[in-house]
Amino acid sequence: QKILSANDEMAEKNRAWLSENGVVAVNMISAPGSGKTFLLERTLERLNGSVPCAVITGDQQTDNDARRLEGKGAQVRQIETLSACHLDAERVGRLLPEVTADGAKLVFIENVGNLVCPSAFDLGENFKIALLSTTEGEDKPAKYPTLFSLAPVVVLTKMDLAEYLDWDAAKCREYLRGVHPGVFLFELSAKTGEGMDRWIQYLEGLVVA
Amino acid sequence: QKILSANDEMAEKNRAWLSENGVVAVNMISAPGSGKTFLLERTLERLNGSVPCAVITGDQQTDNDARRLEGKGAQVRQIETLSACHLDAERVGRLLPEVTADGAKLVFIENVGNLVCPSAFDLGENFKIALLSTTEGEDKPAKYPTLFSLAPVVVLTKMDLAEYLDWDAAKCREYLRGVHPGVFLFELSAKTGEGMDRWIQYLEGLVVA
Ligand SMILES: Nc1nc2c(ncn2[C@@H]2O[C@H](COP(=O)(O)OP(=O)(O)OP(=O)(O)O)[C@@H](O)[C@H]2O)c(=O)[nH]1
Ligand SMILES: Nc1nc2c(ncn2[C@@H]2O[C@H](COP(=O)(O)OP(=O)(O)OP(=O)(O)O)[C@@H](O)[C@H]2O)c(=O)[nH]1
Ligand SMILES: [Mg+2]
Ligand SMILES: [Mg+2]
Numbered sequence: 001q002k003i004l005s006a007n008d009e010m011a012e013k014n015r016a017w018l019s020e021n022g023v024v025a026v027n028m029i030s031a032p033g034s035g036k037t038f039l040l041e042r043t044l045e046r047l048n049g050s051v052p053c054a055v056i057t058g059d060q061q062t063d064n065d066a067r068r069l070e071g072k073g074a075q076v077r078q079i080e081t082l083s084a085c086h087l088d089a090e091r092v093g094r095l096l097p098e099v100t101a102d103g104a105k106l107v108f109i110e111n112v113g114n115l116v117c118p119s120a121f122d123l124g125e126n127f128k129i130a131l132l133s134t135t136e137g138e139d140k141p142a143k144y145p146t147l148f149s150l151a152p153v154v155v156l157t158k159m160d161l162a163e164y165l166d167w168d169a170a171k172c173r174e175y176l177r178g179v180h181p182g183v184f185l186f187e188l189s190a191k192t193g194e195g196m197d198r199w200i201q202y203l204e205g206l207v208v209a
Numbered sequence: 210q211k212i213l214s215a216n217d218e219m220a221e222k223n224r225a226w227l228s229e230n231g232v233v234a235v236n237m238i239s240a241p242g243s244g245k246t247f248l249l250e251r252t253l254e255r256l257n258g259s260v261p262c263a264v265i266t267g268d269q270q271t272d273n274d275a276r277r278l279e280g281k282g283a284q285v286r287q288i289e290t291l292s293a294c295h296l297d298a299e300r301v302g303r304l305l306p307e308v309t310a311d312g313a314k315l316v317f318i319e320n321v322g323n324l325v326c327p328s329a330f331d332l333g334e335n336f337k338i339a340l341l342s343t344t345e346g347e348d349k350p351a352k353y354p355t356l357f358s359l360a361p362v363v364v365l366t367k368m369d370l371a372e373y374l375d376w377d378a379a380k381c382r383e384y385l386r387g388v389h390p391g392v393f394l395f396e397l398s399a400k401t402g403e404g405m406d407r408w409i410q411y412l413e414g415l416v417v418a
Contacts, residue, residue, distance in 0.1 A: 032240040032324045032353065033345025059352050060325060083355065085294065085325035113353070115241045116269060116294035116323060135344035135367070136242025143268050144241065144322070146292065158344070164373055 010089035014124025025107040030131035032113030035157040048073035054104035138172040160189035219298035223333025239340035241322030244366040257282035263313035267296040347381040369398035
């Protein structure tokens with residue numbers, strides 16, 4: 001019988017709460033600056049009025065990300081982790097009822113920018129979404145395999161910069177499938193809108209009855 | 210009397226070893242994909258023959274970075290941390306004599322890509338160098354203040370992409386100085402060579418008798 005850590009016990013409570021309340025939560029994990037908040041800005045604008053959303057965002061310090069996400073029809077809360085390099089199930093769990101109080105069915109959890117630590121801390125989410133930007137380099141999935149092997153969905157961001165970077169799309173997909181055969185991949189640019197329709201349709205599909 | 214952690218005790222041993230052996234070590238810390246290895250590739254090529262260098266590079270998995278740095282006149286060793294999100298003083302300490310055996314005076318330690326955890330683990334280095342790429346966004350120093358407040362030197366990388374990103378150089382410098390007044394700043398592109406002369410001269414100055 002596995003002994004659960006305090007975090008895992010809380011994660012299980014969150015998982016049960018989400019299920020009982022018909023809410024889907026995704027845990028967005030990636031390196032600093034790969035475009036999580038930017039993608040959420042454009043995503044919330046597109047889903048505003050069609051899918052009731054909410055956001056819990058974590059950073060060591062500042063509420064810069066939360067402020068960028070306000071005014072788009074979704075409840076947004078900022079967690080400042082101070083020294084911690086990842087969100088934890090307890091602090092996220094406390095915010096779930098509050099952030100869904102006005103009917104949100106889809107909760108985006110933007111984790112602290114980090115390709116390693118957040119993978120080890122279950123928040124009770126339905127699943128993890130890993131983001132990787134074209135500017136980070138094709139081999140990151142192999143070098144940071146814990147996250148990429150755990151995340152069933154990967155979003156490749158900043159595709160608009162690919163041409164200036166000699167981005168090797170095939171090589172990146174090879175690295176991704178090497179670490180996670182069958183991973184579900186989005187290649188998009190939240191800046192130009194390329195690939196955003198398919199991403200938005202996917203999200204709408206998560207909460208359709 | 211402060212009780213040192215096991216890591217800090219080892220770090221002090223490393224610090225003493227470096228001093229006794231006339232070797233300078235810098236701990237390069239930044240987000241995944243901000244260009245640490247790329248900068249080291251170009252740096253080793255430029256210092257080859259003028260400053261004897263060595264590299265200790267850490268990643269969760271693979272020796273991709275070490276392989277990129279071979280054949281440039283410097284001893285290179287890869288540490289695979291597996292689950293750890295940062296290098297530790299003990300593993301680095303074991304490699305210091307080996308990697309300087311043929312006379313290296315400047316050791317570059319490329320830490321695991323992570324803007325949070327490595328700041329908390331002293332390796333015994335002379336000082337930390339934080340890297341930040343234009344593609345990550347101007348406000349990262351405020352959002353990840355632990356590293357940027359500890360690092361006396363910051364290298365702004367990928368300046369060649371600044372024009373495609375509407376990079377706000379003044380805003381970024383403001384964030385950097387807000388977290389660390391008096392920080393010593395390099396703005397360069399290892400790709401085009403912009404700003405590299407001043408960086409190389411600075412490194413040469415570290416080891417001149
Ligand atoms: N060209 C381009 N730039 C982008 C895109 N998405 C984000 N960016 C830029 O990338 C930088 C970082 O974006 P953020 O949204 O702050 O990244 P983040 O992942 O939320 O960062 P953290 O929360 O600190 O981990 C900003 O300067 C954005 O404008 C994109 O699709 N194309
Ligand atoms: N345009 C441009 N691209 C760069 C520059 N420096 C690095 N890159 C690209 O950025 C990506 C990441 O570079 P790396 O050197 O692997 O970054 P890193 O910091 O060593 O990554 P980790 O070791 O995984 O943390 C690669 O695709 C590089 O080609 C630069 O000055 N300009
Ligand atoms: Mg963000
Ligand atoms: Mg590297």
